[in-house]
Amino acid sequence: MADVEFRPDAGRYWLNHLAMAVVLGAAAGIALVVMGNPYPWTGPVAAALALGLRGLYLRSEAMADVWRLTDNALVGPGARRVALVDITLVRKLMGHVQVVTKQGDKILIRYLADAPSAVAAIEAARKRA
Incomplete structure (x- = not known):
């Protein structure tokens, strides 16, 4: 991918x-x-x-807050990195996407034009990881 x-x-x-x-x-x-x-x-x-x-x-x-989805992680601004295997929940929250990890961290990918597509992409990557 x-x-x-x-x-x-x-x-x-x-x-x-x-x-x-x-x-x-x-x-x-x-x-x-x-x-x-x-x-x-x-x-x-x-x-x-x-x-x-x-x-x-x-x-x-x-x-300036750009997030990148790789084969094994979600990489964000400020060197934030979340392994796909650590993600427990991905959901649309208004025009944002909320990602929750096993550790309880909550990450917000803000102001997306198409949040449902982002949720689908992250969920598909999680299944492949």
Whole structure:
């Protein structure tokens, strides 16, 4: 098997930030209403601005996290290496893939455009290992 790379997708990255902005903005607006604030619209606006800035600030770091699937391991950023025989669970988690090891380590391969395909590729490699 040739090595397979899992690269973050910018569209998924921004979609996740949009979802966080909507949920947290609604929560902030509701909290302001409950507190009796006469300007509850400031909660959603502040959440959208904060998450937009967060997205801009962390984008280059998030887009640099590339994982590679080899014949016997999953190799990630920062010299992370997980032997395929040590993986007990692989599942889709929103636009991410969560990998759980026998040791209890939980690894998140973030912002994938096609997380189900990544899960299938890792599971197929595990069966061959």
